[in-house]
Amino acid sequence: MRRLLYVVLGLAVAVVLWEGYKAVGNPDGTVLFGVRILPRADDLSMPHLWNVLERLGRPELTGGRPVWIVVLQACLFTLGITAAGFVIGALVGLLLAVAMERFRIVERGLLPYVILSQTVPLVALAPLVAGWGGTIMPSWATVSVIAAYLAFFPVAVGMLRGLQSPSAAGVELMRSYAAGWWRTLVKLRFPASLPYLFPALRLAGAAAVVGAVVGEISTGTRGGIGRLIIEYSREATSDPAKVYTAMLGAALLGLVVAGLVSLLELPLMRHRRHVEVVTL
Amino acid sequence: MSAVVVSSVTKTFNPGRPDEVVALSDVDLTVGDGEFVSLIGPSGCGKSTLLRLIADLIAPTTGTVTVAGKPAGVARKEQAYGIAFQQSGLFEWRTVLRNVELPLELRGLAKAERKAKAEEMLALVGLEEFAGHYPAQLSGGMQQRVAIARALAVQPPLLLMDEPFGALDEMTRERLQSELLAICAKTGTSTVFVTHSISEAVFLSDRVVVMSARPGRITASIPVGLPTRDEAARQSEHYFESVTAVRQALRGTPLKSAS
Numbered sequence: 001m002r003r004l005l006y007v008v009l010g011l012a013v014a015v016v017l018w019e020g021y022k023a024v025g026n027p028d029g030t031v032l033f034g035v036r037i038l039p040r041a042d043d044l045s046m047p048h049l050w051n052v053l054e055r056l057g058r059p060e061l062t063g064g065r066p067v068w069i070v071v072l073q074a075c076l077f078t079l080g081i082t083a084a085g086f087v088i089g090a091l092v093g094l095l096l097a098v099a100m101e102r103f104r105i106v107e108r109g110l111l112p113y114v115i116l117s118q119t120v121p122l123v124a125l126a127p128l129v130a131g132w133g134g135t136i137m138p139s140w141a142t143v144s145v146i147a148a149y150l151a152f153f154p155v156a157v158g159m160l161r162g163l164q165s166p167s168a169a170g171v172e173l174m175r176s177y178a179a180g181w182w183r184t185l186v187k188l189r190f191p192a193s194l195p196y197l198f199p200a201l202r203l204a205g206a207a208a209v210v211g212a213v214v215g216e217i218s219t220g221t222r223g224g225i226g227r228l229i230i231e232y233s234r235e236a237t238s239d240p241a242k243v244y245t246a247m248l249g250a251a252l253l254g255l256v257v258a259g260l261v262s263l264l265e266l267p268l269m270r271h272r273r274h275v276e277v278v279t280l
Numbered sequence: 281m282s283a284v285v286v287s288s289v290t291k292t293f294n295p296g297r298p299d300e301v302v303a304l305s306d307v308d309l310t311v312g313d314g315e316f317v318s319l320i321g322p323s324g325c326g327k328s329t330l331l332r333l334i335a336d337l338i339a340p341t342t343g344t345v346t347v348a349g350k351p352a353g354v355a356r357k358e359q360a361y362g363i364a365f366q367q368s369g370l371f372e373w374r375t376v377l378r379n380v381e382l383p384l385e386l387r388g389l390a391k392a393e394r395k396a397k398a399e400e401m402l403a404l405v406g407l408e409e410f411a412g413h414y415p416a417q418l419s420g421g422m423q424q425r426v427a428i429a430r431a432l433a434v435q436p437p438l439l440l441m442d443e444p445f446g447a448l449d450e451m452t453r454e455r456l457q458s459e460l461l462a463i464c465a466k467t468g469t470s471t472v473f474v475t476h477s478i479s480e481a482v483f484l485s486d487r488v489v490v491m492s493a494r495p496g497r498i499t500a501s502i503p504v505g506l507p508t509r510d511e512a513a514r515q516s517e518h519y520f521e522s523v524t525a526v527r528q529a530l531r532g533t534p535l536k537s538a539s
Binding site: 172191 | 332335337356357358359361363365367369371373374382383385386387
């Protein structure tokens with residue numbers, strides 16, 4: 001209940017900031033020494049929020065479906081791509097982390113490339129992956145690959161730290177029980193890594209959304225919210241509220257993904273609830 | 281048969297490198313069946329290393345270690361010993377009961393059987409009411425008791441303890457010492473106990489093995505064997521004589537036999 005209140009409060013603050021700046025800001029933006037440090041506040045750059053909401057209800061094109069349905073459908077399409085990318089990325093990240101934990105040499109050899117992988121600009125990579133679309137996989141799947149490419153990284157790095165987190169005493173204990181590598185992984189390393197895994201998954205969720213949106217744009221895949229943002233932004237001069245409806249959809253998508261990921265950890269983190277220490 | 285036989289063991293860490301350390305040099309030690317032996321010495325004397333060698337957590341550079349007549353490696357694979365460290369090392373995601381069940385689980389016992397056994401062990405350390413708690417909910421002394429229950433769960437003939445009470449306050453420590461003695465007497469377990477407290481070593485042990493550092497070696501073996509192990513024993517003449525004997529051995533001054 002209180003949580004809901006904070007969410008509403010946060011929204012209200014955002015609305016006040018937006019409309020407040022619009023009321024007091026210079027319509028042409030504030031320029032200092034030739035650099036625009038504050039954005040334009042005119043209706044073309046920052047439409048009133050009620051205009052955006054009202055635009056959601058009107059048809060996309062004359063006689064077409066209302067914008068909110070189009071945006072929602074695009075979000076669902078992108079959600080599917082994001083989910084596929086997230087699952088693939090998380091699995092790849094997990095496998096890499098386990099391999100790196102198991103073999104020191106793999107960690108030394110692979111970790112630099114794992115980090116390097118994230119410095120390659122996505123837009124340079126996208127056309128390469130897009131070429132697979134329609135031949136070895138449907139074109140939406142190429143976008144999932146791009147999302148997975150971003151999502152695997154936090155999981156691989158976070159999970160590696162988690163797998164390496166058990167104390168020496170814990171590892172020695174497992175050895176004293178004559179437990180091999182696999183049983184030590186299952187009974188000790190994996191459960192110990194959960195507090196590292198979940199924040200990593202949340203990052204991966206956000207990365208998958210970004211990957212899906214950017215991937216849609218750079219591979220030219222139709223049907224998703226990324227594509228919709230590009231399409232609507234072409235009409236920004238005549239219909240400025242329209243592009244913001246698509247951005248609203250993208251933000252909503254991010255929130256939904258973050259919410260779904262945090263749902264994952266509820267049943268697994270029960271024991272880490274706040275508890276009182278018994279002193280006897 | 282002896283519970284533990286360590287013969288001419290040497291342990292060198294990082295051999296052949298600039299940071300080479302001779303942790304143990306030519307150590308012989310025999311622990312009889314049902315005997316309680318303490319290893320005492322200044323830090324860096326290799327007492328924990330010796331315990332880890334017996335547990336086969338590390339391998340000796342030269343020499344042999346036998347546990348219950350078998351090479352240490354075989355004994356470890358048969359879970360022929362239970363071990364407890366200074367940090368309780370409980371798994372925080374498992375309840376107290378499931379922590380004690382862990383070694384039984386790895387032995388492949390059926391669920392009902394290991395639950396019954398774990399409950400029995402918790403009763404032994406007086407924590408049966410806390411079976412459903414998580415370790416974070418317990419005080420340090422209680423966690424250490426759970427760790428001891430876990431070490432005893434497979435009912436091993438040998439118990440290895442590395443300063444298990446080192447992080448506890450004096451009151452808790454003395455209570456747990458009495459509990460440990462009662463458990464060892466009841467189960468007939470042989471024990472190797474690493475400590476740096478003279479009074480703890482003397483009170484608990486049949487024999488105190490004194491070690492010195494650089495290189496780690498055994499310098500004296502002092503039989504204690506207090507007739508009783510109660511509060512009166514902590515005040516007895518015999519107790520103070522043994523404390524003095526161990527202290528002198530630690531300082532390296534010559535001594536006459538204490539017993």
